[in-house]
Amino acid sequence: MLELRFPVTPDDHAVIDGVQLARAMIYNAVRLLIPYVGGCPGCVNIIFDKVANGALNDIHEDLQNGEKDGVSYVVGLEGEKRDEAIRAHLAASKDTIVALLESDNVGQCH
Numbered sequence: 635m636l637e638l639r640f641p642v643t644p645d646d647h648a649v650i651d652g653v654q655l656a657r658a659m660i661y662n663a664v665r666l667l668i669p670y671v672g673g674c675p676g677c678v679n680i681i682f683d684k685v686a687n688g689a690l691n692d693i694h695e696d697l698q699n700g701e702k703d704g705v706s707y708v709v710g711l712e713g714e715k716r717d718e719a720i721r722a723h724l725a726a727s728k729d730t731i732v733a734l735l736e737s738d739n740v741g742q743c744h
Contacts, residue, residue: 638662642707649723650707653730660686 640658642650664682671677706723708716 644709645723645726647719647723647726648709648711649719650709651723651727652704652706653727653734655707 638659640655642655642658644650663685664678667681667685668678671681706720708719711719
């Protein structure tokens with residue numbers, strides 16, 4: 635078994651920022667691929683793109699099959715309090731998410 639740990643701090647709503655956590659996880663995922671391509675930056679990009687796009691295709695298939703559940707990590711809250719914390723976190727994150735979506739938007743999102 636492999637256990638990974640990431641230094642994360644919950645926000646004011648007790649929610650872990652999924653964007654920051656995803657970036658840290660992606661950083662570590664890319665580092666796992668470096669030995670396979672001898673540290674070549676161009677090859678790292680190519681192999682990561684292939685692996686990531688495979689995962690994205692799987693997610694797209696899940697979404698098309700009606701599986702729309704995502705993952706949010708909340709510290710110390712359950713039930714309705716947990717749901718409220720997630721809603722508050724997502725509302726507080728809206729500007730950041732809009733900026734990310736608009737940065738390279740080519741009409742692919744809502």
